[in-house]
Amino acid sequence: MKPIEIEDIDKLPGIRIRENDTFCFRCHPEVECFNQCCRNLNLFLYPYDVLRLKQSLGLSSDEFLDRHVDIVMRPANFFPDVLLRMAENTEKTCPFLIESGCSVYPDRPDTCRTFPVEQGMLYDADRKKDTPVHFFRPPDFCQGQYEKKEWTLPAWIRDQEAERHHQLTIRWAGLKRLFQNDPWGFEGPQGPKAKMAFMATYNIDRYRDFVFQSSFLKRYKVKSEILKKLKTDDVQLLKFGFEWVNVFIWGMRSKDIRPR
Ligand code: SF4
Ligand code: SF4
Structure with a gap:
């Protein structure tokens, strides 16, 4: 869009x-x-x-x-x-x-x-x-x-x-618009940070493995009730992925994802 x-x-x-x-x-x-x-x-x-x-x-x-x-x-x-x-x-x-x-x-x-x-x-x-x-x-x-x-x-x-699709597409459009500015620096849009941001938004099953099987939870504090939902609920995980890209790439504050 x-x-x-x-x-x-x-x-x-x-x-x-x-x-x-x-x-x-x-x-x-x-x-x-x-x-x-x-x-x-x-x-x-x-x-x-x-x-x-x-x-x-x-x-x-x-x-x-x-x-x-x-x-x-x-x-x-x-x-x-x-x-x-x-x-x-x-x-x-x-x-x-x-x-x-x-x-x-x-x-x-x-x-x-x-x-x-x-x-x-x-x-x-x-x-x-x-x-x-x-x-x-x-x-x-x-x-x-x-x-x-x-x-x-x-x-x-x-x-x-189409309501649910529209809601999530609007949310996505807000995040995507930020990328009219280049956040990648010398790494470029093929670099490791860009790959992680793509995974968090489009490759949701990989992102779930990343959240639960890497050092992610040592680096970010996430409430246990949220984590419980992320284990099985793809839509919650997608919304969480959008939020994490805001934190990880754009340095925004989030009440649900706090860098340790
Ligand atoms: S939406 Fe596609 S199939 Fe339906 S009337 Fe229009 S062109 Fe034909
Ligand atoms: S997914 Fe493909 S077949 Fe289905 S409505 Fe869209 S264009 Fe047509």
Whole structure:
């Protein structure tokens, strides 16, 4: 999710949707474009997407990243982005696309959930706050935009069960925005600190081993009730990983993670 500058907001493609605006859309297997949107995509995966997909596929986060993603550096950011790797066929279909539709539908990524509504982040520097902004942006071939079913944004987000994804993506966007500044120094973005920050946010099973099987707990004081949750709860571990990156990379204070 790219951060949006306030002066650019009216230049972006698509129709901006505010909370009480309505739009018409319906996707179903009878549309002639069915599944056309699930191919040849630059589909960015956020940390919670990876968590849900690896659970859905019964893989470790390590295996998921190995099999299904490409890691890229984009200009003006010093943290890598994660792209879902498309299948090696002529149409470059999504690897999870099957004839009947999406094979990981209950765990599909954030971007797929509210498609063709896209979410971006507007940063208010005065209030130091990220605000989500939404655009209705169906591709020309998408027939769903000509259907009669009317939605407000909150109703659409609810219908697609996207609340949890959105919450965690907003949290992630706040952390990712910090990486518009280079924290790596001479190590660069391939160095050991960068690898650890990536592990804490994207490779959650490895990060759990790191918390419990390295000298981590000798270096950081963490309450026992929190540690108990981290042993089994991937979402708590992901939130903890975000917090730890704030402490470890950006030197922020945390009430839950105290350097010893
Ligand atoms: S994850 Fe599912 S919905 Fe998203 S592009 Fe792939 S097949 Fe389509
Ligand atoms: S292009 Fe639009 S209507 Fe067609 S399958 Fe994709 S979301 Fe549905």
